[in-house]
Amino acid sequence: MKKLIFSLLVASALFVSFAFGKSVKNEETEEPEKTSNLIKNGDFSKGKKFWDMFLSNGSADQLVTENGEMEIRIKNPGPYEYAIQPYFDGFFLYKGGVYKYSFDVHSSIERTFEWRLQVNGRDYHAYVGGWDSVGKETKHIEATFTMREPTDFSPRLVLNVGMGKGCPEDMKGHSIFFDNFNLELVDASGITEIVTSTTTSNVNLNQLGYLPSAKKIAVVRSKKSAKISGAFEVVDTKTENVVFSGKLKNAKFNGASGEQTAIADFSKLSAEGTYKIKAGKYGESFEFKIATNIYDGILKSAVRFFYLQRCGTKVQDADFGHPECHTTCAVVYGNVETSYDVNGGWHDAGDYGRYVVPAAKAACDLMLAYDHNKNAFASENILDEIKYELDWMLKMQIPETGAVFHKVSCREFPGEVMPQDEKDRLVLCPVSTAATADFAAAMAMASRIFKDYEESAKYSSAAKKAWEYLEKTPFDGKGFTNPILFTTGAYNDSQDADERFWALAELYKTFGDEKYLELLKAYNPVEIGQDLGWQQVGLYGLYEYLSSDAPKDSFYQKAQKAFLSKANEKLKNVAMDSYDVSLSMYEYVWGSNMGVANNGMLFLLADKISPNKKYKEAAKCQIDYLLGKNTTSYCFVTGFGTLSPILPHHRPSQVAKKPMPGMLVGGPDSKLEDPFARANLSDAPYAACYIDSVQSYSCNEVTIYWNSPFVYLISGCMD
Known part of the structure; x- marks a missing residue:
């Protein structure tokens, strides 16, 4: 009998993990x-x-x-x-x-x-x-x-x-x-x-399933040194009939996951139904579906997550509802005699802080998702949800100066409580140019997206006011740092050039004022265009500039080349990895799943700038990875798939003792940036450094700005 020592069971996250909810094939009970x-x-x-x-x-x-x-x-x-x-x-x-x-x-x-x-x-x-x-x-x-x-x-x-x-x-x-x-x-x-250990699958695929017309690839893997070979079958789970068969192809060693791999391509199967793949001695996959509405449920749940993260208002839900929370005025750090009403917005992550920098990314991802894929949100009132966050952001701006407070939170992270039970004093931490620039970008975009609504005027005014502050306020060379004794999220940034560039691009696209265009051209697009993250936002600026009415001059050509070069760089990663993921071996870091979703979003944006079917296919591959076609065998969105996280680092889920559905967790972090991960994953390959535990905040936390690019990605791949 194997000894039930946790570190031994999860040191190789490739094959054994723990689940305490849904049962899957190959369960074994150990004492x-x-x-x-x-x-x-x-x-x-x-x-x-x-x-x-x-x-x-x-x-x-x-x-x-x-x-x-x-x-x-x-x-x-x-x-x-x-x-x-x-x-x-x-x-x-x-x-x-x-x-x-x-x-x-x-x-x-x-x-x-x-x-x-x-x-x-x-x-x-x-x-x-x-x-x-x-x-x-x-x-x-x-x-x-x-x-x-x-x-x-x-x-x-x-x-x-x-x-x-x-x-x-x-x-x-x-x-x-x-x-x-x-x-x-x-x-x-x-x-x-009795402890039930759930053996993960050696045949990994999108556990949710596929659109009938989609490319459909499963990855078969083995820890043995010999290359994988043989055949596979697709079986209808209702009839047990074989509906498709083929040969395993592209056998190779995959470095990021440390295993031999091969692919099972069943793209020609388009009939709707529920299936599983059998691959001989390598085992079988989890069940999956082929259906025209395959993504409807997960998109709805991923969007509802933002409602359930609302702060300052009553949230209605059988499992995660709560009364009003954090409704007291927040004092200004260093000046407790001054306070502001900053009620509203979304709780950022597994804690209850509210931070402007990631809020801007999340709100803009959702606005772009709506703007580019309106049909996907026919049954979702997503604009109301975005407006809830934007209206909180407006409260974070100092009216007299246009500057924006970096964040509002208590001094320390709360215990394992619901939001209404965090009773410590709310503090507005100092303004930052990064937060102000992100705010300007988000408000300029909002003015455009909400152009048919009365809110558009106030978003417009706020954006221009923020830029006026930035014009008078150069970067201080340090950026925001947490005040002494504060342990909540810092979201610090050592430079703000990309934030300013993004703000200028949004201001120019929305208002068409040439002064913004001239200021924008002072930046180097190659240096600016690095990412769609919260810290590196330059690719947002490049996309918005390239999709504006700007003249197609030499600067435009340089910017377009920089933008597409970044997308093509990620395409190379997809081609090299057995799981078609857009990460290099060394990019499995804290929030790696955000990187995957961001890259999927980048592919879709690149397709709008320079249409190429490779971009759209690569974007769909990122969905497959996030929903189960990865070495951990996890569908990384709570409540979906056969094996998904049940112990997210998310206080409402911890209190409810069940995961809030529709949350994209952080995913593998090869840097092992929390003690629980370090204690249990020290020998795991890069792509396998994931563990489903409340204590692993670097692998298993959730955030609004991880869900937001996922919403964009799903909504852009529903046809």
Whole structure:
């Protein structure tokens, strides 16, 4: 029997992951066995690997000494015990299991500290823990306990070494040292819960399905060294009849996913129905459909996500509804005597902050989606939803100057609560030129998109006012940074040239004033046109300029070449990767799924500038990847497909204990930018660095500006 150690089961995310909802083929049930040490690198022989530190009003460095101990070099102990909190993630605690936990500790001064194995969310209560005094002599801490609560797949080991009870009142800088952490399951006989591990498929495809006329490709993969060969069949799941068969082709090794691959092309199958693919010894795919309305449901759900993210108003939904939230006025950072009503907008991500920079991207993606594909939104009142965000953005502008506050949030991220239960003071953080330029671009676009509505005039005025501020305010060389003690999203940017370029392009396209065109031509389109992200927005500017009434002069030709060169660069990635994804091997980073959706959007925009069927086909391939044709076997949109994320880093979903449907999660992040990912995915190939866990915020969070390009992409590929 295999030992049920989480790190072993997910170290190769290619083949095993965890799901606790829908069942799929090849389920196997395993019982936990007694194990070796569940704490990775508990002796610090690998430095600080897998260990991190949380700071809240305290100051300290986390080091590993020459003797192989973790040293917490405390500079300022802060006002409470958790002001300095080293921690480790990446282990399980099973209900009924008996565990033995131990470690060694000593300190350069006499003091107390708290140790805990705790729930990592909600009220952060401890499953086991205690306070101990420590001095220069090494002390061995040991505890044996029974896990009485429901199985926790993402607890946290914490050490609270800030100013706690029993510490010297005048405690100053010093060091506390830890070593030899050990956690073992010593008795599994009391464990009654069954853990179901879901084996992922070796035949991966778009789990939602395909339009009848679409190109239809599945990827067959193997970890063995031999190239893949053989045949495949498409089977009607109702009749079990084989409706299509063919040979596996294009066998090769795919570097990003670290596996042998081949493709099964069944594009000629167009009859509507429900099917699965069988590929001999390589197994079979999840079920999928062929239908003319295949994307209707997922588009509706992806758009509704924005409604469910609304702030400042009552949201009606059986699972995720809530009363009004965040309705108090927000004080201005550094001037608490001044406050503004900034009610409204969308909660940005898994938290409840509202940030102008990503809001501009999200609103503009949706406006472009509507403008380019109106028929896709015949049953969706998407303009009302966009207007809800735009009207909040208007409140973020200072009327007297035109400058725009960068963000409004509380000082720290909230706990695992619904939005109406975040009660801390709202603070408007300082204005930034990046936020002001993004705001100007969004408002100029809105003036055009809403030209038949009375709101158009106020959007127009706000856009021009913002640009007037920018003309008088050069970039300060640093950009926005979070004020001291703020831990919510910074959305910082080290330069704002691309934001200013985008603003000018939108202003020129909407108003036709030559002054904007002349200012725009001062920029280098090659340097500007890098991305459609929140930080690099130059491709928005290039597209809007190229689709305006600007004369087709030499600058226009240079801009067009730069724009299409970027699209063609991504086309090369599609051609090289077995899964037809537009990412290079090294682009699986935080929010990689946004990169995929953005690139799909780029292909569709390029097709409008220079029509080419390769662009449209490549865009559809990005949908296939996001919906399951990838090495993880996940459909990355919650609530759709056979295997989709059920534990997103999203507070309303965490409270409801079910995922809000229609959310695109972040996806594989080969940089392993959260402790849970680092503890469990250190050996996974680039494209397989994904894990479905609330604790993996770098893989499994959601945001408005990841859903927005996905909405554009889906709405542009429905025919």
